[in-house]
Structures are given as C-alpha cells and as structure tokens.
Amino acid sequence: MTTSSILRTAWTALESETDQLPGLYERRVFATTGFAVFAGLTRPGRQLRFSVGVPASISTDGLERETKGFRVLRQYLANDRSTRVTLDMVNTSFRELFEVMAEDVAARILAAAEESSAVAAMRERLNHWERFMSASGPGGLSREKQIGLYGELTFLKTLLRSGIPAAKAITWWHGPDSKNQDFQAGCRAVEVKSTTGNSATTVRVSNELQLDDADRQPLFLLHLWLKEMEGSGTSLPQLVDELTALFAGATTNDFSDRLVAAGYHEVHRPLYESTGYAERERRYYAVEGTFPRIRHADLRPGVNRVEYLIDLAGFESFTRDEPVVLASFTGLSV
Numbered sequence: 001m002t003t004s005s006i007l008r009t010a011w012t013a014l015e016s017e018t019d020q021l022p023g024l025y026e027r028r029v030f031a032t033t034g035f036a037v038f039a040g041l042t043r044p045g046r047q048l049r050f051s052v053g054v055p056a057s058i059s060t061d062g063l064e065r066e067t068k069g070f071r072v073l074r075q076y077l078a079n080d081r082s083t084r085v086t087l088d089m090v091n092t093s094f095r096e097l098f099e100v101m102a103e104d105v106a107a108r109i110l111a112a113a114e115e116s117s118a119v120a121a122m123r124e125r126l127n128h129w130e131r132f133m134s135a136s137g138p139g140g141l142s143r144e145k146q147i148g149l150y151g152e153l154t155f156l157k158t159l160l161r162s163g164i165p166a167a168k169a170i171t172w173w174h175g176p177d178s179k180n181q182d183f184q185a186g187c188r189a190v191e192v193k194s195t196t197g198n199s200a201t202t203v204r205v206s207n208e209l210q211l212d213d214a215d216r217q218p219l220f221l222l223h224l225w226l227k228e229m230e231g232s233g234t235s236l237p238q239l240v241d242e243l244t245a246l247f248a249g250a251t252t253n254d255f256s257d258r259l260v261a262a263g264y265h266e267v268h269r270p271l272y273e274s275t276g277y278a279e280r281e282r283r284y285y286a287v288e289g290t291f292p293r294i295r296h297a298d299l300r301p302g303v304n305r306v307e308y309l310i311d312l313a314g315f316e317s318f319t320r321d322e323p324v325v326l327a328s329f330t331g332l333s334v
Contacts, residue, residue, distance in 0.1 A: 003110065004103045006030065010039035011048055011099075024049070033110055035118065036082070048095065050102040051086040052109060053077075058116050060085055062123055067133040069094035070101065072126060085122070093138040096267050101129045128260065131176075135263030140271040146236055149175075149262055150277055151194030151224045152182050153239050157246070159183075162326050166251040176261035180209040181216060188329050189216040191287075196228040200281055201313040208306050211293035218286065218328050220320065223312060225281040233276025237269045284325045285318045 001009070010027045017025065026040040026049070036053030054060055056076065060083050065072050069091055075084045087105065089098040105125045112118035135141070141149065152175040159169040175182035181189035191210055193203040203223055205211055213219040227233070234242075240259065247255050259265070287293065292310045299306070320328075 003030075003107045004099075007039050007050070007103055007106060008099065011041060014039065014041040015046060026051070030106070030110060035109060035115070037106065037109070040086075042088075045092070047092070048089040048098055048102070049086055050106065051084055052118075052122070053080075054083045054085055054119055055115060056081045056083055058083075058119055060119060063119075063126060065126065065130060066090070067130055068137065069133045070098055070129070087126075091138070097138065097265070100265065100267055101125075104129070128257065132260045132263060132265070135176075135261070136265070136268070140268035141263050145263060146272060146275070147194045147196055147226065147228075147277075148192075149264060150226070150236050150239060151192045151222075152262075153236075153243060154194075154224060154279070155183065155190065155192050155222055157239070157243055158322070159326070159330070160243070160246045162330075164330055164332070166247050167254075170247075170251055170254045170258060173258060176258050176263075180207070180212070181219070183329070184216075185329060185331065187216060188218055188331065190220045190222055190325070190329055192222045192224065194224040194226055196226045196277070199311075200225045202309055202311050205293065205308050205310060208294050208296050208299060211287050211291075212295040212297075213287050214295060214297065218288070220325050220329060221285040221287050222325075223281075223283050223285070224279060225283075227278040227280050229276045229278065230274055231276070233278045235274070235276045236264070236272040237266075238276075240264070282322075283312070284320045284322060285312065285315065286320050288318070291315065291318050 006029050010029050014025050014027060020043065022043050024040055024042050026038045028037065029039050030037045038051045040049030040051060041047070042049060060074055063072050063085055064074055071088050071090050073086050073088065077084055087102060089095060105122055108121040108125050109118045112121050152173065156169060156173055160166060172183050172185045174184050181191045183190040195203060211219070211221065244252060244255065285291065292315065294306055294308060
C-alpha cells in the first residue's frame with residue numbers, strides 16, 4: 001500500500017468506529033519502520049491528526065506553528081523520554097489539503113535514513129506547506145493570483161523553449177517567494193505583470209521595490225495583456241501540464257514544489273479548468289532612466305510601502321524585443 005492509502009485507510013477506520021465519546025483516537029501506522037507514527041482523529045468535530053514520536057535527544061525546535069489550515073504542537077512524554085510532534089487539522093474545509101500535506105510529510109519522514117534527518121525533513125516540509133497556506137486556501141487561488149501565476153508561468157515557458165536548461169530556469173523563478181521581482185538571475189531581473197482588463201497599457205505595481213533598478217541591472221518589465229474566456233483558451237492547469245512536460249527528473253519535483261509555494265496544487269485543479277486565457281499582446285520594457293515608476297529612494301521619511309498604477313502608453317521607446325531581453329537577462333545567447 002502507498003503512504004497515501006495507509007493514512008487514509010487509518011483515518012477512515014477511526015471515523016467508522018462506533019465509540020462516539022469525546023477524545024482522541026489513534027492508530028499506529030507504518031509499524032514496520034523505526035518511527036513511531038500515528039494517524040489520529042479527535043471527537044467531536046472529527047479533526048484529523050498526524051503525529052510522530054521523536055527521541056528527546058533530537059531537537060524539535062522550530063516545528064511548532066499555526067496557520068489557517070493546520071497547527072503543529074509538541075508534547076514531552078516522560079514515560080518513554082520522547083517528544084510527540086502532532087500535526088492537527090484546525091479547519092474542516094482544509095481536509096483534502098490536510099490529507100495531501102500529511103501524506104507528503106509522512107513520505108519524507110519515512111524516506112529519511114535516521115531520526116535526526118527525518119525531523120529536518122519534517123521541518124522543511126512544514127515550512128513549505130506554511131507558505132502554501134499563506135498563499136492559498138480551501139477555495140484555491142484568487143482570480144488575481146491565478147492571472148498573476150499564469151503570467152509568470154508563461155515567461156517560464158518562454159525561458160525553457162528558448163533553450164535555457166530547466167534546472168537553471170527553475171532557480172531563477174522567485175515569484176513564489178514573494179521576492180520583489182518574479183525572475184532573478186544574479187543582479188538581472190524580470191518583473192511580470194498580467195492584466196485582463198480593457199486597457200492594454202495600465203498595470204499595478206505592488207511596492208516601491210518592484211521597479212527599483214538601483215540594485216537590479218538590467219531590470220525588465222514584461223506586460224502580458226490577456227483575454228479571459230470561459231470554456232476556451234488555455235487554462236492554468238493546461239499551462240502547468242505544458243510546463244511539466246518540459247521538465248524532467250528532479251526538476252519536475254522542483255517545479256511541483258515551486259507551484260505549491262505559489263499556492264497552486266492539483267487538488268484545486270477543477271476550480272481553474274473552466275477559465276482559459278489567450279494572449280492579446282506581449283511587451284517588454286527596459287526599466288531605466290525616465291521610465292515611469294516609484295523607487296525606494298523617492299520616498300519621503302515616514303512613507304512606507306506604496307502601491308500604484310502606471311500607464312505605459314507613450315513609453316514605447318523603452319520597449320525591447322524578446323530575444324534582446326532574453327539574452328540580457330540570462331547572460332546567454334538564446
């Protein structure tokens with residue numbers, strides 16, 4: 001049986017038990033391994049739990065946290081000198097996501113060679129899923145975030161199809177990390193803005209550092225003007241599929257991890273399939289000189305974190321051809 005089926009079978013069995021008294025119900029799973037791993041269920045409410053026993057000699061610092069979908073707690077058990085680390089579902093609307101997350105954490109723990117590396121793997125995956133929960137929720141990405149992710153993936157596909165190695169392209173994609181620019185290669189950067197409105201020239205800038213070229217040279221702005229359609233065009237899941245086909249081996253897993261960090265997961269695929277996009281226009285701008293923007297150095301003392309709109313109409317002199325942008329950004333001849 002797979003990690004997924006073992007956990008889900010245990011949770012289903014706990015839910016089907018006739019004893020309805022309030023409390024915690026647990027079953028040990030993966031008993032043939034060296035780790036004490038349990039699937040649990042609390043009544044009332046039927047909140048799922050996944051827990052691991054860790055020897056007290058191994059540090060579990062940094063594991064505790066709480067998000068809108070899950071929390072992690074630690075409890076020292078004096079009788080066997082161990083720390084029980086529990087991953088609890090805190091909102092039933094996150095159940096499907098919680099199951100996927102617990103399976104992911106369990107798989108990484110079971111793949112570890114020793115208990116200390118298992119705890120390190122657990123910490124890394126919890127950090128990963130915490131970022132996901134901050135970017136998304138049980139209802140998936142907002143419409144604005146879907147459009148933004150579609151634009152970033154479009155440029156990522158452009159990099160791959162221009163011959164950039166997949167392992168390099170995926171490390172340049174920083175949008176899921178909420179960095180100031182979506183793509184960074186050393187001091188070179190590209191910020192992607194996607195819009196679907198009637199205006200082909202107006203874009204929203206989220207903060208004063210996004211188009212600040214003080215330490216990003218060159219810095220380019222890619223504006224994708226998209227047509228949003230129901231039942232036609234290329235949907236976000238279809239674009240993800242196209243990119244997945246361009247990756248191979250370890251980079252496929254890296255791509256999946258980056259998607260989760262961006263708030264996208266296949267569990268939400270049905271939510272995104274009906275909406276498609278067609279590219280109306282693609283323009284690259286060199287962010288330099290008198291290009292319209294607010295920079296950090298422009299802010300007066302006491303002014304912090306600005307958001308503004310810019311109208312690109314009349315700034316055609318800053319446009320650059322795609323091959324020029326790719327060569328300048330990548331530092332390679334493409």
